[in-house]
Amino acid sequence: xxxxxLSAESIHKSFGRRKVLASASLWxxxxxxxxxxxxxxxxxxxxxxxxxxxxxxxxxxVIFKGQAFERPxxxxxxxxxxxxxxxxxxxxxxxxxxxxxxxxxxxxPTARVEEAAELLDIDHLMDRKPKTFSGGERRRxxxxxxxxxxxDVLLADEAFLDxxxxxxxxxxxxxxxxxxxxxxxVVAGQEVRDLLDLVDEVAWMRAGxxxxxxxxxRAREDADFRREYLGERN
Amino acid sequence: MKFPDRWFTWLTVARAYIVWLAxxxxxxxxxxxxxxxxxxxxxxxxxxxxxxxxxxGRRRNEHFFxxxxxxxxxxxxxxxxxxxxxxxxxxxxxxxxx
Numbered sequence: 001x002x003x004x005x006l007s008a009e010s011i012h013k014s015f016g017r018r019k020v021l022a023s024a025s026l027w028x029x030x031x032x033x034x035x036x037x038x039x040x041x042x043x044x045x046x047x048x049x050x051x052x053x054x055x056x057x058x059x060x061x062v063i064f065k066g067q068a069f070e071r072p073x074x075x076x077x078x079x080x081x082x083x084x085x086x087x088x089x090x091x092x093x094x095x096x097x098x099x100x101x102x103x104x105x106x107x108x109p110t111a112r113v114e115e116a117a118e119l120l121d122i123d124h125l126m127d128r129k130p131k132t133f134s135g136g137e138r139r140r141x142x143x144x145x146x147x148x149x150x151x152d153v154l155l156a157d158e159a160f161l162d163x164x165x166x167x168x169x170x171x172x173x174x175x176x177x178x179x180x181x182x183x184x185x186v187v188a189g190q191e192v193r194d195l196l197d198l199v200d201e202v203a204w205m206r207a208g209x210x211x212x213x214x215x216x217x218r219a220r221e222d223a224d225f226r227r228e229y230l231g232e233r234n
Numbered sequence: 235m236k237f238p239d240r241w242f243t244w245l246t247v248a249r250a251y252i253v254w255l256a257x258x259x260x261x262x263x264x265x266x267x268x269x270x271x272x273x274x275x276x277x278x279x280x281x282x283x284x285x286x287x288x289x290x291g292r293r294r295n296e297h298f299f300x301x302x303x304x305x306x307x308x309x310x311x312x313x314x315x316x317x318x319x320x321x322x323x324x325x326x327x328x329x330x331x332x
Binding site for chain 2: 054076
């Protein structure tokens with residue numbers, strides 16, 4: 001069994017009196033794509049934010065590359081090889097994509113910019129500002145930055161956010177390309193069919209906690225998952 | 235501490251200069267043309283400039299993007315604080331000479 005490169009363990013988080021996470025856990029394994037599925041409001045985004053160091057947990061530990069963090073910070077984790085794609089725009093809407101990629105190259109000289117731009121077919125957007133992009137183009141541009149970064153862990157919230165059907169293919173190819181480079185990928189989203197076709201593992205969030213369902217075919221056989229999440233009656 | 239590349243640094247510096255200038259002009263208007271560069275007003279102008287530039291950077295997603303590049307918030311605060319600090323010192327010297 002491959003050891004996870006990133007794990008968020010026994011995470012508790014409340015907003016005021018509302019308990020969002022109750023002993024939730026997340027594991028990211030090199031070379032594997034894990035889907036974090038769950039109904040709206042089940043805590044997926046909160047768990048990803050905690051694991052990425054963008055939100056402090058009330059209790060729990062994030063372990064990245066063997067180092068335990070009580071209060072991780074995204075810039076520190078990013079320097080160690082983590083990339084977090086949020087459930088909203090990643091890029092500054094007033095700076096061209098080329099400038100974003102130059103900043104990436106400045107921060108990480110080994111960034112694979114040309115290769116990423118080619119895979120996501122984004123060359124024609126290079127000198128435009130993200131405010132002029134369509135939803136799908138924005139997601140592809142953000143994914144280009146993530147792919148060029150060549151991270152050890154990618155946490156992608158709403159992986160196919162605003163993506164049109166024609167964008168889903170290149171995005172899925174980019175996630176798979178990262179996994180093939182031994183990156184640990186965790187994707188959250190509501191596009192269940194697309195995600196189940198893409199991923200190697202499924203984690204299901206309900207009532208603020210996580211359940212590891214294993215490979216997609218095993219998840220599809222889980223009676224509770226099928227009934228409560230997929231809405232199947234039989 | 236890791237800092238952003240030249241372009242993102244320049245953007246922050248340019249915005250800080252503009253905000254500083256706007257605040258100084260506002261202060262001049264409020265004081266009815268009587269310029270003051272005492273320590274209290276200078277510190278207040280620097281703090282407000284950094285606050286406005288920081289919130290603007292957040293609004294534009296720049297902080298989130300730069301955090302993914304390993305640039306921490308304190309680095310951005312330092313960049314935003316430099317222009318108003320330099321300008322307040324220059325302004326104080328100019329007032330005394332005048």
